[in-house]
Amino acid sequence: MDILRLPADEAAVRRYIEDLWLPYNRELEAIVDHFALVDDVDLVTEELEWRLDRHEAKSYRAWVAVEGSHDENNHITADIDSDFVGFITTDIDESSSVFDRPDRLVVCDIYVRKPYRGTGLANDLIERAKARAREQECANLTLDVDVDNERAIAFYEKLGFEPLRQTLIISVDG
Numbered sequence: 001m002d003i004l005r006l007p008a009d010e011a012a013v014r015r016y017i018e019d020l021w022l023p024y025n026r027e028l029e030a031i032v033d034h035f036a037l038v039d040d041v042d043l044v045t046e047e048l049e050w051r052l053d054r055h056e057a058k059s060y061r062a063w064v065a066v067e068g069s070h071d072e073n074n075h076i077t078a079d080i081d082s083d084f085v086g087f088i089t090t091d092i093d094e095s096s097s098v099f100d101r102p103d104r105l106v107v108c109d110i111y112v113r114k115p116y117r118g119t120g121l122a123n124d125l126i127e128r129a130k131a132r133a134r135e136q137e138c139a140n141l142t143l144d145v146d147v148d149n150e151r152a153i154a155f156y157e158k159l160g161f162e163p164l165r166q167t168l169i170i171s172v173d174g
Helices: 010-031 043-055 121-135 150-159
Strands: 002-005 061-068 082-093 104-112 140-143
Touching: 002 121, 010 043, 010 061, 010 082, 010 104, 061 121, 082 121, 104 121, 121 140, 121 150
Parallel strands: 104 140
Antiparallel strands: 002 061, 061 082, 082 104
């Protein structure tokens, strides 16, 4: 199993969306209240455009866990002869100089396909994010988790993550 950086290549990103991002979000729909994908658009095409723009940001990174063969340069391509089995995406939360806190690396999303859960892959993905945090001189790794995603909360707590804030929400309509 290797964890490889996802390039800003349209075909590779499309495969990532189809093989990992869409199943991840479908699973979230099933377990998280108030989370749903829209029904009236081509999700892959819409996410592809947004994701390619996101890859342009210097602060953003995506890594894909692959099982199987790939080229000797550890490059991901759309036709790579490997299964995409998990991913992690990160972004840097830069702190303004007026605040007494360091920059933080934010885990945007992390996902491991069901057959690979319990193998240590999620730990490896978090370790990849920690390595990036150190490379970018970020003192902390942060993430958001839905309050009804009990499995994820238990995993993060086991790794030593601690609550820092609560996000509150209210509808502005009615």
